[in-house]
Amino acid sequence: MTNKQTSLFRRKLHERTIKYFFFACAATSIVVLFFIAIFLFHEGVGVFRVVEITDFLSGRRWAPARVQPILGILPMLLGSLFVTVGAMIVAVPLGLSAAVYIAEIAPPKIKNPIKSAIELLAGIPSVVYGFIGLVFLVPWLQETFNLPTGFTALTGSLLLGVMAVPIIASISEDAIYAVPRDFREASYALGATKWQTITRAVLPASISGISAAIILGGMSRVIGETMTVLMVTGNAPIIPDSICSFLRPVRTMTASVALEMGEAAKGGIHYSALFAIGLVLFTITFLLNLIADFILHRYKEAQKR
Amino acid sequence: MNRVQRRRFAQATAFALLAFATFLILAIMVGIISFVASQGIGAISWEFLTAFPRSGMTEGGIFPAIVGTFYLAMGTTLISLPLGVFAAIYLVEYSYQGRLIRLIRIGINNLAGVPSIVFGLFGLALFVRHLGLGVSLLSGSLTLAFFVLPLVIRASEEALLAVPQGFREGALALGATKWQSVYTVVLPTAVPAILTGGILALGIAAGQTAPIIFTAAAFFTPRLPDSIFSPIMALPFHIYVMASESAHFAVTRHLQFGTALVLLAIVFGINITAIIIRSQMRKRRRW
Amino acid sequence: MSATMLTVKELNFYYSKTQVLRDVNIEIPGNEVTAIIGPSGCGKSSFLKALNRLYEIIPGARVTGEIIYNGGNLLSRDVDVVGLRKEIGMVFQRPNPFPKSIYANVAYGPRLHGVKRKELDRIVEESLRKAGLWDEVKDKLNKSGLDLSGGEQQRLCIARCLAVEPKIILMDEPCSALDPIATAKIEDLIYNLKQDYTVIIVTHNMQQAARVSDKTAVFLTGGKMVEYGETVKIFENPENKIVEDYITGKFG
Structure with missing residues (x-):
């Protein structure tokens, strides 16, 4: 080979090496995701030698520390569900209202300050929410509703609802913002008011993005939230079975893991059961994310056309 | 009322409700901040910020927790920022749309959705036990680094996408290789925005509790961490322990408020810095 | 008559499935200014991007055919693209100085x-x-470099391009973002550049083509080159009826 060819070859090799290095970095996320699944499974699978997977999911009692442990996570599954539903009832109307207000109504001057403020709200650590819930909301609810304890599902739902607002608001706002101007102009041209334009043209057009926001930002985050619920919901593994259960203590899957990992012997059944709960959590959020991703992807494809 | 008036009334009511909801959210935020600030300010003193806890953590300061949080946030950023920036460089500069890229993107989106406590379990299984790093600053930083990675990637991607295509074409047309065009023109242009992403990661790492409970955090350490293999105290975990796990939770309320105030101040300080840098950048941008 | 610098043979250009250039054949002489004119969407900018292979960074872009330069086909796989772009420089439609000092911009290459x-x-x-x-x-x-006015920025980009000592300079509507005075300066500059360089300029401004170029190629929608020859002849006595309509402003 001539000198020129050698240097050309070396340069191409150099460029290719750099490219593969960056590719490896980009692939890290998916490798980590894969590793998370592997390790949860590896550490958690042991529990299924003791208990059938269906019994694990539908068992009504949780007593992992006994000599003959009883491992049913239904109370925690339902606990997470209750708290999440409650939180969504708080977060969706507030978050959507804020998104619509910021995207369509707010005067330009206050728009950015409001957005920044909501961004800051998103930055408040969950332990601080938990702490405020503990010292303020718990006693207040107890007195107001004359309850035996203020550590209830409702307490968790209220706090998680507020926590989910910023993320729902910001993803929804992006979705609303992405609606093309023509939609609005066409609506105005037909004599619609601004409010009619919002409800009949803008919101329907951004519905995919908004539902993704609710699934991703809302449900997925809230189900996975740990510290706040751990600190304010009382953590009693009782099955919530009616609307009244909102005023009683409840325990979520996340709280169980955080609460009990310290006392579970490494490698034991209890330890393994907690990892299995982690696996259930991981599966639920993974599915929610896939659904949201699917909705968003389809929406983008549809927009291209 | 005639039809026009009715429509106007409906719109006015709806707008008022939306504005009310938005300002309710802002009011809640102001409420939280002022509540923590008013209750916590009394606990803040030079000693509180610079001394170790005393008497079974019922007196003294939170110095080791501040230091621990600082180390943890730095460690997290040091690991996640380069990794995230490199990943974003691949996604923005090197890849074309295709199945593989779609798969990687799904991976990033899903990683962003994994609950923080699950990251804690993952860190415990992989770093603490399997790799034998123990409950340590390193294990916690690694766990948190993967936790914030999707965010760093997205912020860096946005930063790179904001670099005009003309800069890349200009460099390539002058005979730059792909990497030279990225290294000499694209990256320098994107640096301020990438740093903003890094700062945000710092803020998130400082505030997290669940991922570090099993991987890095200790109730109490008599000394400051002397290596990356030491367990550490951290502000968020300290608040949790004092408020929820300690037998003396009632008598240490003022210390808990003080700690919460310090944590909020740190996290807000970091986030506000990022917001200011970003808005300055937008003002100064000339392309 | 100067020696041929570039010989384009049967050049086709595609973006995914859309074809933007069809069987283009053209011989570009050295040390002259060749103008490529035509309505928007006729593929004239794509033509330039084929000449320095900048099309490669556009996802889905593909070319077939040959472009003979220095005795070899510059579209062939084993050509050193970096070396090629050193010899075939480019000035873009929008001035794109890097966000660096004026000195660093010129010294970049x-x-x-x-x-x-x-x-x-x-x-x-x-x-x-x-x-x-x-x-x-x-x-x-x-x-x-960003502190300069638009016209100065474009001349800075030309200087940046000259600093790597190219043989050919491609210009993609270099004045379309500039005011008339800045345009006049750049046009003077182009006229002087041909002593040392071969210039290929794409423009939608026919007066500009008439003012600065020696030869003109007319591309029409669909990516066909319909006429190529001395600029004077193209503008005063075109062979093709469609070209005459285009030149006289009957469409386009």
């Missing part, structure tokens, strides 16, 4: 190609002089 530091000052000054910008910027070489 030479630095990449390993020119010694001692020589940089000379190259920068020479290139800026050739681009007719030296007197305006010699006292503020450390200022950002």
